[in-house]
Amino acid sequence: MKRTQSVILKLTGNLFLPEHSATLRSTIEQLKYLMQTMNVGIVVGGGNIFRGDEQSVGRGLSSTAGHTIGMLATMMNGVLLHDLLEQATIPSIIMSGLSCPHVGVEPTHDAFKEAFAAGKIIIFAGGTGLPFVTTDTNALVRALQIDAYEVWKATSVDGIYTADPKTDATATKLAVVSYATAREQQLGFIDPVACILAEKHTIPVRVFSIFENNALVRLAQNEPIGSLLT
Numbered sequence: 392m393k394r395t396q397s398v399i400l401k402l403t404g405n406l407f408l409p410e411h412s413a414t415l416r417s418t419i420e421q422l423k424y425l426m427q428t429m430n431v432g433i434v435v436g437g438g439n440i441f442r443g444d445e446q447s448v449g450r451g452l453s454s455t456a457g458h459t460i461g462m463l464a465t466m467m468n469g470v471l472l473h474d475l476l477e478q479a480t481i482p483s484i485i486m487s488g489l490s491c492p493h494v495g496v497e498p499t500h501d502a503f504k505e506a507f508a509a510g511k512i513i514i515f516a517g518g519t520g521l522p523f524v525t526t527d528t529n530a531l532v533r534a535l536q537i538d539a540y541e542v543w544k545a546t547s548v549d550g551i552y553t554a555d556p557k558t559d560a561t562a563t564k565l566a567v568v569s570y571a572t573a574r575e576q577q578l579g580f581i582d583p584v585a586c587i588l589a590e591k592h593t594i595p596v597r598v599f600s601i602f603e604n605n606a607l608v609r610l611a612q613n614e615p616i617g618s619l620l621t
Contacts, residue, residue: 397430397507397539401530403546404436406601407468414602419479421607422512426481428611432503432513432537434530435472437464458522462489465526469516470494476512483512488520488529503537513537527585534594542594543610544581545601550618551580567619581620589620596620 406415425431441464447457469485476483484506485495495516496502506513515533518524527544534542553576554562570590573581580598581589589596599606599617609616 396428397432397537398425399432399434399530399534399537399539399542400607401434401526401542401544402436402472403601404438404440404464404468405547406545407435407439407471411602415475417605418601418607419475419481421605422476423479423481424608425611426510426512430507430537432515432533432539433472434515434526434533435465435468436526437461437466437468440464440467455522458518458524462518462520462522465518466491466494466516469514473514476514481512482510483514485514485516487517488515489517490520491517498533498536500536507537525582525585527582528588531585531588531592531594531596535588535592539594542589542596543607544596544598545606546580546598547600547602548580548598549600549603549616551578551598551620553578555579565618566615567621570620573620586620 405411406418422431441460447454466487466489473483473485486498486502487495488498498515503513515529518526518529519532530542530544548556551565551568552562553565556562568578570586573586574583581596597610597617597619603616606616
């Protein structure tokens with residue numbers, strides 16, 4: 392089946408925690424549905440294992456070391472996801488920003504074309520290979536590389552809010568947010584560099600909860616769940 396659109400799915404590292412194994416299994420089943428109509432690239436987070444900025448300070452590490460460990464954490468989640476996809480008979484390939492031939496191949500234009508032509512999901516791990524680049528920014532970079540029509544940022548929060556809804560009871564959910572508003576009000580749901588890339592290249596970013604029932608299938612059916620940065 393010829394797929395005419397590509398999408399980047401950015402998965403929170405929290406999805407890979409043991410207590411969320413049922414949601415992870417559901418996500419994998421939903422990916423089967425997505426692959427019927429679109430090419431899928433997945434950028435995996437690593438926060439369930441190590442958060443570079445937060446944990447490096449507490450351990451007395453340099454920022455460079457902390458970010459490198461964070462990128463390695465995404466590679467571990469990438470291997471985990473790849474194995475589960477293969478068990479579900481969903482073909483996939485890991486492409487790693489950090490050179491590690493035993494884990495993943497180099498992300499190149501030719502490699503993208505070959506993977507999608509073979510009907511594979513691309514798992515983007517290892518960040519961009521450079522420190523000080525968030526997984527949000529990596530998701531926008533990969534979206535540009537595979538010509539994705541949209542980025543789906545799957546988090547543990549059901550959209551974009553005026554403040555952090557986990558700490559501020561007055562936070563209000565916003566259905567649609569402009570790039571300019573996100574920048575000017577520093578809403579914090581996306582890395583500022585990622586927001587600039589999205590605006591410059593007019594790539595919409597859908598922010599939603601991966602823990603919402605059948606979220607990926609509903610998005611593929613154009614149901615406007617979550618919030619949209621556009």
